[in-house]
Amino acid sequence: MVAASASEELDVVIIGAGISGINASYRLQTMTKWQNYTVLEGRSEMGGTWSLFNYPGIRSDSDMYTLGFPFRPWLDAKGIASGEDILKYVKDTARETGVDKHIRYNHKVQRLDWNSETKRWTLYVNANGQEKTFTSRFVYSCAGYYSYDEGHNPELPGQDNFQGKLVHPQFWPKDLDYVDKKVVVVGSGATAITVVPAMAEKVKSITMLQRSPGYFLKLPRRDAVVELWKKILPSQAAHSFIRMRNAFRAYLLVWICKGFPSVARRVLRYLTAKELPPHIPLDPHFNPSYNPWDQRICLDPDGEFFASLRSGKANIATGHIDTITSNGIKLKDGSFLEADIIIAATGLKMTMAGGSQLYVDGKKKDIGQLYIYKGQMLEDVPNFGLCLGYTNASWTLGSDLASRYIARLINEMDKKGIDVVTPRCDHTTVNEKPLINLNSGYITRARKDLPKGGNKAPWYLRHSFFYDLLVVKFGSVLDSLELSAATRAQELTE
Structure with missing residues (x-):
């Protein structure tokens, strides 16, 4: 310098x-x-x-x-x-x-x-x-x-063999062409469940590959009650009131999950099961090994992630990577996921x-x-x-x-x-x-x-x-x- x-x-x-x-x-x-x-x-x-x-x-x-x-x-x-x-x-x-x-x-x-x-x-x-x-x-x-x-970039076994594109969401290439491509998203957190439905309509196929499942909660992007308060109250008053109400709802969710984990687990899995298509089973894909709010719960606005699964364009796989080949990912259970693009949504x-x-x-x-x-x-x-x-x-x-x-x-x-x-x-x-x-x-x-x-x-x-x-x-x-x-x-x- x-x-x-x-x-x-x-x-x-x-x-x-x-x-x-x-x-x-x-x-x-x-x-x-x-x-x-x-x-x-x-x-x-x-x-x-x-x-x-x-x-x-x-x-x-x-x-x-x-x-x-x-x-x-x-x-x-x-x-x-x-x-x-x-x-x-x-x-x-x-x-x-x-x-x-x-x-x-x-x-x-x-x-x-x-x-x-x-x-x-x-x-x-x-x-x-x-x-x-x-x-x-x-x-x-x-x-x-x-x-x-830099993001968290664990060495994926065999990643140097891959002939397609390996992408980290934190450094997304603006010119990435994924139209009609086969995509595998490695990860199961907030980034993964955002990327999957956003890309599903344009890709040939997209699969979220997770090592361990997480909890999901469907929420509406628009809240009818909120819209009513915004019409009744002045702008700043409505914003402050809604802020306190939503803060209380978030606190209540965490309190229930921490205080009654078995109940929260059953409810969250029940709500997830209602969103799944027949060809995707609840277990093992939505059977976390930890209690709710031991990790953050992934919010799914308007159920977009589950809708992409129901559409048939998106899929989910649970397992450990054995090796990455020139054209996809081989899992330790012997299954194989074809890929033109691998997105390493492996975290921060x-x-x-x-x-x-x-x-x-x-x-x-x-x-x-x-x-x-x-x-x-x-x-x-x-x-x-x-x-x-x-x-x-x-x-x-x-x-x-x-x-x-x-x-x-x-x-x-x-x-x-x-x-x-x-x-x-x-x-x-x-x-x-x-x-x-x-x-x-x-x-x-x-x-x-x-x-x-x-x-x-x-x-x-x-x-x-x-x-x-x-x-x-x-x-x-x-x-x-x-x-x-x-x-x-x-x-x-x-």
Whole structure:
């Protein structure tokens, strides 16, 4: 990289211009006096996930009344939205709130250094091949939890033998021609059940190959009750009411699944059986080895996935890959799936803080060795926020609460004349627990890279929207934080 230019000084640097970064920026500029901020985005476009992913059928896996911004109503009639519509919504929100004027594109944060003497972060940034540096009082990482540079790419046995195209959904080739092709989608998560019905009408055949089955739940894209409320109530009131109602429904679903797993399992399998065509049996294809919500339940808007199975264009296979040949996949049970295209919907590679390196007074901090504080800060890391949403509900429900807490914290720092806040964990009283209570592959693979969760407050991730909402609005802001008096406030009193 080209040598760094003079450092620019800021109050706050927000990392990432996805849905979390836009939300955080709005909270910062409407709830605090710290208006000298910038958003550093490593890519050339805002939108995060909704800009990066371009595979057929890309859509939300949560309803937009909870995934969308609480301060800007989602007006589209479809609650489950396409990636294109979500990206437009994010861009429109950024423009209307003025957040877009604070975004710097192609600014990839490589390293963050905290200096206790200056009480500032220095950020080393790759801006189109040139190194830039920024200094900031506070850094708030809204870069999500997965790598934009690489997905999870397990070595499929014999994949070098394949003469067709091997595609990862995270890096979908825009010129991929799949008309009248034989396609096999390896995987059974949200991406797989989105791609299959989206491609089914144009391909010759498409098969979802799963190693282990999951749970599915059919939901309508349009909710008649929601539409009625939108006609009766003003736009913002309707949006807020629907948001709370849908958040409660999601919480209730998780509560039932966790509290009564055998009942939830029977109900979900019964609903699935009703959607299947006669030639596709419930077992083994829809007989998961785990309980509901040990992994996320895949939402099937309007039953599109099951409709593609009933059409005969799509199929499902359950088994382990023996080897990939020049023209398909041989399974260990001896069956063979012909393929011109193999789509490796094998998941994400998780990473924290956008993969940037974190240093405090010259000492590197391994995020995987640090306890998380209130789901949005890290122990022993001063003036640093980590924006994480929910995994058992809509992401934005949690990420917005994180940003509102950070805004309250900044206001409290101003009010009390505090320069530095550092979470300090008493390891003699806190026992480690998994940060995320799911056993999905992408989470179990990344356990060592995720912050540690504790068994008591405030050392765990947020998990219940309604409880967390009360804590963020009315709970203590400074508990378990080491505070350093503001230099400027000291100077004023001397």
